[in-house]
Every structure is written in C-alpha cells, then in structure tokens.
Amino acid sequence: MLIKRPEAIKPSEITDQATYLERRRFIRDSGLLGVGVAATLAGLPWAKNSWAEAPDRRPFPELRKSPFSIDEKLTEYEDATSYNNFYEFGTGKSDPKENAQSFVPRPWSVVVDGACEKPGSYDLEDFLRPHPLEERIYRLRCVEAWSMVIPWVGFSLGDALKRFQPTSRAKYVAFYTLHDPERMPGQKRQVLKWPYREGLRMDEAMHPLAMLAVGMYGAELPNQNGAPLRLVVPWKYGFKSIKSIVRISFTEEQPVCTWNQVQPNEYGFYSNVNPNVDHLRWSQKKERRIGNWLKQETLMFNGYAEQVASLYSGMDLKQYF
Numbered sequence: 001m002l003i004k005r006p007e008a009i010k011p012s013e014i015t016d017q018a019t020y021l022e023r024r025r026f027i028r029d030s031g032l033l034g035v036g037v038a039a040t041l042a043g044l045p046w047a048k049n050s051w052a053e054a055p056d057r058r059p060f061p062e063l064r065k066s067p068f069s070i071d072e073k074l075t076e077y078e079d080a081t082s083y084n085n086f087y088e089f090g091t092g093k094s095d096p097k098e099n100a101q102s103f104v105p106r107p108w109s110v111v112v113d114g115a116c117e118k119p120g121s122y123d124l125e126d127f128l129r130p131h132p133l134e135e136r137i138y139r140l141r142c143v144e145a146w147s148m149v150i151p152w153v154g155f156s157l158g159d160a161l162k163r164f165q166p167t168s169r170a171k172y173v174a175f176y177t178l179h180d181p182e183r184m185p186g187q188k189r190q191v192l193k194w195p196y197r198e199g200l201r202m203d204e205a206m207h208p209l210a211m212l213a214v215g216m217y218g219a220e221l222p223n224q225n226g227a228p229l230r231l232v233v234p235w236k237y238g239f240k241s242i243k244s245i246v247r248i249s250f251t252e253e254q255p256v257c258t259w260n261q262v263q264p265n266e267y268g269f270y271s272n273v274n275p276n277v278d279h280l281r282w283s284q285k286k287e288r289r290i291g292n293w294l295k296q297e298t299l300m301f302n303g304y305a306e307q308v309a310s311l312y313s314g315m316d317l318k319q320y321f
C-alpha cells in the first residue's frame with residue numbers, strides 16, 4: 001500500500017491554514033464550540049481524532065484505525081501538548097511547549113547499530129518509508145500518577161526493528177535522544193546525564209503494542225511531544241516512551257536507562273505500570289486523568305495485561321519493577 005507521509009502530500013490535498021481557521025470560526029460561530037465541545041466533536045465520526053485538533057502541524061490523511069485502540073475519551077489536544085515531560089526543554093510541565101517552539105526536527109537521521117545485520121545511518125524518510133501509518137489510541141500513564149489518552153500516529157516498533165535483522169546476540173534494544181544543547185537548551189544544565197536513554201528487552205520491543213510514533217491527533221508530532229520520532233510503550237510508565245530518537249542500538253547487555261541510572265531504587269528497568277508496587281515516595285494505586293476531577297484506579301500494565309502479562313510470567317514484579 002502506498003502511504004503518504006507529509007513530504008509526499010500535494011499542497012492541493014491539504015486544507016490550508018486559512019480554510020482551517022475559517023472552518024474553526026464557523027464551528028465556533030454556529031455555537032458548536034464551547035463547554036463540552038470536545039465531547040461533542042469526539043462523538044462525530046468525521047471529527048473524531050481529526051487533525052483539526054492539531055492546527056499547527058501537517059496532517060496525515062487517510063489513517064487506518066488500529067484494532068489496538070481503546071475506547072476512552074481523548075485528552076484535549078491543548079492539554080496533551082502543553083503539559084509535558086521533556087527535560088531537554090526544561091523541567092517544568094509548561095517548559096517543553098515554550099522552549100521547543102524554535103526546534104526544527106529536520107533534517108533527521110536515525111543510526112541503527114549493534115547486534116544486527118543491517119546497521120547504518122538512515123534518513124528519517126528512508127527509515128519511515130516502508131511503514132504504513134495508523135492511528136492508535138493508547139493510555140499514557142506517567143510515573144508521577146497522572147495519565148492521558150492520546151491518539152498516536154505510527155506503526156509497530158517490531159516492524160521497524162525486523163528490517164535491520166537483529167542477530168541472536170541482540171537481547172535488548174537501546175534508544176537515544178538527540179544530544180544537542182544548542183537546539184535542546186535544557187541540556188545545558190546537567191539535570192540528567194545526556195543524552196536521554198531508554199531500553200527494552202527484545203521480546204518487549206517486538207510486542208505489537210510497542211510503537212514508534214511520528215504523530216498524534218492525526219498530524220505530525222509537536223516538538224514538545226518528541227518530534228520527529230518517539231517511542232510509545234503503553235503498558236510502561238511514560239518515561240520509557242523516549243522522545244526525539246536519533247539512535248537505536250541492539251545490545252547483548254541490559255542497556256543503561258536514564259531514570260534508572262539517576263534513581264535505581266525509584267525507577268526500575270522494566271517500569272511496567274503496576275498499582276501494586278508503590279513508588280518509593282508515593283502510591284501508584286490511583287492516577288489523575290488530565291481533564292477529570294476524580295482520581296481513578298490505575299490498571300495492571302496500564303490496562304494492557306491481557307496482551308502483555310505473558311512477557312513477564314514467572315518474574316517477581318516487585319523485584320523487577
């Protein structure tokens with residue numbers, strides 16, 4: 001199937017900004033926009049997860065819908081793009097949006113190395129080309145006990161990894177964020193050991209739920225959400241979902257992971273969402289869904305237990321937290 005990535009979209013196919021604003025104005029003037037409008041819009045088939053939620057990014061038309069999607073109310077686009085963790089752009093929740101505006105996530109390449117037959121440095125376009133994009137609505141549970149529901153755009157991580165033909169020595173896969181303090185000003189301070197690094201066991205990485213995302217809400221990723229390429233591992237705490245990836249490395253040993261490196265007694269390598277294993281400093285039993293008043297129960301593996309629990313059978317999840 002031929003997939004149109006933003007680069008391949010003809011201008012005539014894109015609703016331009018003016019038309020978009022016109023449409024938006026029409027919706028507002030006709031009284032649709034207001035209290036509860038997100039719910040209203042979300043209920044309309046043409047508007048559900050529409051790129052109209054992401055006016056500043058180029059849309060991905062004709063996304064296929066993934067059967068992995070959950071049926072829960074989406075977090076408001078505004079919340080998902082202004083309440084972020086992305087320490088490369090500052091440690092406050094509103095810092096990433098503010099400080100990532102001038103970041104240009106192009107040109108971009110991804111180095112693939114380590115235990116594989118096809119290592120190399122790939123232009124982002126070449127890296128993405130073989131993969132049909134789809135929309136997947138996933139829960140995102142931060143270790144800080146808040147959560148969101150986000151419609152990602154991307155594809156299964158495993159489909160990408162297979163192309164590089166990992167060898168039998170590949171037991172883990174490591175991910176690295178761009179390290180460029182001029183473009184990521186938060187890296188001028190040593191709040192973390194840069195670059196941000198994350199990792200998965202090979203079987204976790206190959207699980208179809210693990211995803212590489214290039215967009216959200218039907219359009220390209222905003223910078224603050226990890227443009228142009230990020231990981232999304234919905235059954236793990238949010239910090240495993242590393243942003244702005246420039247290197248993927250197949251390793252024999254368990255890779256160093258940034259938060260685990262900083263506080264190994266608070267942030268484990270696995271970091272599977274688990275209401276029964278408290279953080280050293282707070283309970284993980286409940287979470288605040290951004291946009292809701294009342295807290296809700298946190299689900300085992302963030303609600304993905306049926307799909308992923310078998311990856312950890314026989315493991316003591318209190319020990320391997």
Ligand SMILES: Nc1nc2c(c(=O)[nH]1)N[C@H]1C(S)=C(S)[C@@H](COP(=O)(O)O)O[C@H]1N2
Nearest residue numbers: 084085086087142177196238239241242243
């Ligand atoms: N490179 C990098 N990736 C990162 C982070 C970060 O600080 N740097 N924060 C993580 C954390 S703690 C969370 S909860 C999610 C937040 O993703 P979002 O801002 O898109 O919701 O990104 C994760 N990925």
Ligand SMILES: [Mo]
Nearest residue numbers: 142143238239
């Ligand atoms: Mo997080």
